Amino acid sequence: GETTLRRHLRSDLVAVRKWTGTSSTYLQILMFSKGFHIIQAHRVAHVLWHKGHCWMALQIQDAVNKRYAIDIHPTALLGRRVVM
Structure with missing residues (x-):
């Protein structure tokens, strides 16, 4: 079956394309959408945290904070279909 991360990635992609009103392709969103990158990095950090890899999760959080100034x-x- 499809993993939760993959399901969220799919639904987030659809949401970004729908709610931002852009004519961006899914590939363009994957490559260039900063908000999408932030959300996906958080989702990975969240899974790592709950699997006991807190240090790795915090490293991802710190990298996102330094790159995008968001914490x-x-x-x-x-939830699902998050757009930032």
Whole structure:
């Protein structure tokens, strides 16, 4: 079956394309959407945290914070179809 991360990635991609009103392709969103990158990095950090890899999760959080000046703690729970 499809993993939760993969399901969220798919639904987030669809949401970004739908709600931003752009004519971007899914590939363009994957490559260039900063908000999409932030959300996907958080989702990976969240899974790592709950699997006991807190240090790795915090490293991802720190890298995202330094790159995009946004801070989402790895324990924060995000729903489906998130657009930033």
